[in-house]
Amino acid sequence: MPTNLPPEYFKLEKQLRDVQTTSEKLEIMDEMMSVIPKHKGTDKLRADLRKRISKLKTAPQSKKGAARKESAFNISKEGAGQVVVAGPPNVGKSSLVDALTNASPEISPSPHSTWNPLPGMMQVNDIQIQLIDTPPLNPDYIDKGLFDLLRRADMVLLVVDIQSDPFQQLEESADIFRNNRIAPERLKHLYENEPKMRFLPFHVIANKTDSTEFDENIEIFDELLEDNWPYLAVSAQTGRNLDRIGDIVFQRLEIIRVYSKTPGKPADMTAPFILKKGQTVEVFAANVHKELATKMKTARIWGQGVYDGQMVQRDHTLSDGDIVEVNI
Ligand SMILES: Nc1nc2c(ncn2[C@@H]2O[C@H](COP(=O)(O)OP(=O)(O)OP(=O)(O)O)[C@@H](O)[C@H]2O)c(=O)[nH]1
Ligand SMILES: [Mg+2]
Known part of the structure; x- marks a missing residue:
């Protein structure tokens, strides 16, 4: 056990022994993860904790009905539309929901900081639209509740990071959606023989376009998208183009x-x-x-x-x- 763990870690570990429900346990483990300092010496500890979290999440629930009802992904619609902000780890989903709505999700430089969805309201002219921050699309583990949420939603903002292979991020995300029978409305014609698909308006948000330094990345990304994926380049950090998201969402919700x-x-x-x-x-x-x-x-x-x-x-x-x- 590394010696440099902060006292909060041990406090949380003690709390973890005292709670009963899965959601309480997950919440505490999530906090434990965030207080562990990130360096080589804690790699193993963090990996173990991640494994425990993952195991707890995949464990069959004893009371199925009750568990389903209390799913954090069961979020009632509010306002003029429900828009899910989804994407790979660490691309800035929480930062965007934080900047655009009244919600204050946790933002962290380390990936997998969001474990539960969090709704917030975005003001667009004189109406409000619900944006929901979600856990990352992690190929190893995703709570199925995320796809239930997506099926019920009105639109998806698919966030990618312009600074780290956004096209690959997009393709991997699209595969995960497809495997869970969700696809962009615009690409409906490609799924004619696939039953039970849920088609939704998708808009790609290319985040972290902080300066003109990334103009070339945008150009390359733009070419690869081939008009199949409407997108907007933004920066949650500098605020670039954030004021356009509301209008785009309004338009795409029709x-x-x-x-x-x-x-x-x-x-x-x-x-x-x-x-x-x-x-x-x-x-x-x-x-x-x-x-x-x-x-x-x-x-x-x-x-x-x-x-x-x-x-x-x-x-x-x-x-x-x-x-x-x-x-x-
Ligand atoms: N340079 C830059 N960094 C950003 C931008 N937006 C977010 N970040 C940083 O990227 C890191 C991840 O941000 P989050 O908002 O936590 O990302 P996320 O997609 O919610 O991450 P997970 O919940 O772990 O999937 C943080 O360090 C943010 O400060 C941006 O526009 N530019
Ligand atoms: Mg997040």
Whole structure:
């Protein structure tokens, strides 16, 4: 046993003996991992601990139903969309969620610092979108809960590190997704004979583009992607392009904001209804109130491609930013 372990380590080791549940144990072991100093002398200790963590995670749960219910990956949707931030170890997933949302995930220079998913809310104009930080896509071990989470999600931000073979990282991640029946919507045509696939919008985030020094890396990456993977080069460290992520996510989710107006009153511009692109006045009315859709005769609309207060029918397709007054 190396002699230079900090006192917190021993405190945690003691705590570990006293707790019962797997999630408590994992949390403590996770903390133990983070307090062990990183150098040659602790290599073995860290490897052993990693093995213990991995074993604990793969061990069959005795109460299956209960265990499933309390899975950390069972995160309820909040806001206008649920977006999973995924990718290989140490690429900056947690740093991005930290920079873009109100959540404060752990960030660490050593890989595998995130063990559990963590949701946060990202403000995009006047709406909020949920981003979820996740543990790394580690070819040796991934909690299956991550793929359950992805299947339920609305979109994936696949983060890679422009400074360390981003294309290989992308390909390896894509393989892991594919093996778990998840693929980008844009590449649907490649999976025609594969059953039970879940297709999602993917957007690649090439992180750690801190300076122009990495422009060449971006160019090479760009060429290798061959238009198959839309991407954005950012730096969580310098803040480069972080302000563009919100708009991109909004676009890729294919959602629109529609504001409600009650006859004789000004429109409520504080809380838009979120609809899918292409949805109609009728769907909007049903979102406001089930009965409203049935009772609706016509509607008046303010927004794109119409004159102010134009009368429209229930099958009129709405645009982002429209204000709708339903008349019964
Ligand atoms: N140079 C540079 N470093 C970054 C950037 N973003 C994150 N980092 C650093 O990269 C390391 C890993 O960051 P994390 O955010 O913990 O990465 P992660 O993908 O969540 O890592 P795991 O949870 O272990 O998979 C930390 O030392 C960060 O400070 C960036 O844009 N540029
Ligand atoms: Mg992390």
